[in-house]
Amino acid sequence: xxxxxxxxxxxxxxxxxxxxxxxxxxxxxxxxxxxxxxxxxxxxxxxxxxxxxxxxxxxxxxxxxxxxxxxxxxxxxxxxxxxxxxxxxxxxxxxxxxxxxxxxxxxxxxxxxxxxxxxxxxxxxxxxxxxxxxxxxxxxxxxxxxxxxxxxxxxxxxxxxxxxxxxxxxxxxx
Numbered sequence: 001x002x003x004x005x006x007x008x009x010x011x012x013x014x015x016x017x018x019x020x021x022x023x024x025x026x027x028x029x030x031x032x033x034x035x036x037x038x039x040x041x042x043x044x045x046x047x048x049x050x051x052x053x054x055x056x057x058x059x060x061x062x063x064x065x066x067x068x069x070x071x072x073x074x075x076x077x078x079x080x081x082x083x084x085x086x087x088x089x090x091x092x093x094x095x096x097x098x099x100x101x102x103x104x105x106x107x108x109x110x111x112x113x114x115x116x117x118x119x120x121x122x123x124x125x126x127x128x129x130x131x132x133x134x135x136x137x138x139x140x141x142x143x144x145x146x147x148x149x150x151x152x153x154x155x156x157x158x159x160x161x162x163x164x165x166x167x168x169x170x171x172x173x174x
Contacts, residue, residue, distance in 0.1 A: 030141075030153045036063035045083075045132070045160075045170040047150055049076050052142050054132070054150060056163055066160065068132075069140045069151035077130070077148055083168045085124035086161060087111075092118045095129045098147055120154040121161045125170055132170070133157060 034055075040046060042059025049070045055063040070076060089111035099105055109116040119134020134154040135141065141153055150172075152160065 030156045031064050031066045031159060033058070033062050034065045035061060036065075037061065040169070040171065043164070043168060045164065045168060047132075047170070047172045048174070049078070049172060050174050052144075054152065054160075056160060064159075064163075066152055066156045067141050069135070069143050069145040071146050071148040072144050075146065075148045076144075078172050078174060079127075081125040081127050081130070081170045081172070083123045083132075083164055083166055083170060084126040085122075086164070086166060087118075087122045087124070088161075089116075089120060090118050090122045090133075092116050095147065119151075119157060121157045123157070123161065123164060132160070 036055055036057060038046060038055075038057075040057055042057055044057045046055045046057065046063075047053070047068065047070070048055070052068055052070055054066045054068045056066070057063045091111045092109045093107060094102065094105045099107075111118070114136060117133075117136055118131070119136060122131045122133035124131045130148050130150075132150040132152065134157040135151040137145075137151075138153055140146075140151060145151065
């Protein structure tokens with residue numbers, strides 16, 4: 001392989017160049033461990049809507065922080081819920097409001113289908129039609145994009161899925 005000057009590159013330089021190209025096209029590092037001092041117990045999930053961040057509390061003064069997409073203006077909510085279901089590649093039925101706004105949507109989209117907005121996994125929340133789920137639109141992460149659900153990168157929702165149980169508390173705050 002030739003570098004920018006036409007000089008032959010060695011195997012090591014080629015590997016570094018290939019890795020740099022791959023990293024440039026890979027998604028931004030999604031999750032990271034950060035300091036976290038809110039008064040909630042270990043294993044709790046906290047979503048900060050304004051920051052578009054979800055935290056899984058470790059209990060040692062740290063949390064795993066994940067970037068998320070949250071509800072569009074007028075579709076956001078706050079409150080305490082708990083995880084009441086865990087699903088891998090779930091099918092999706094559009095809620096009434098979504099179907100009203102998008103009448104061409106099918107009544108159900110099979111799990112794993114490329115147009116299924118639930119992505120790799122879903123953690124349903126008590127008290128309504130909301131969930132923490134993956135996405136088929138990773139470019140939406142970091143934005144105000146949903147009807148109230150919390151969207152995560154697919155690799156991040158799979159990671160969170162492995163850390164939580166049915167009954168895990170979830171707090172959504174501004």
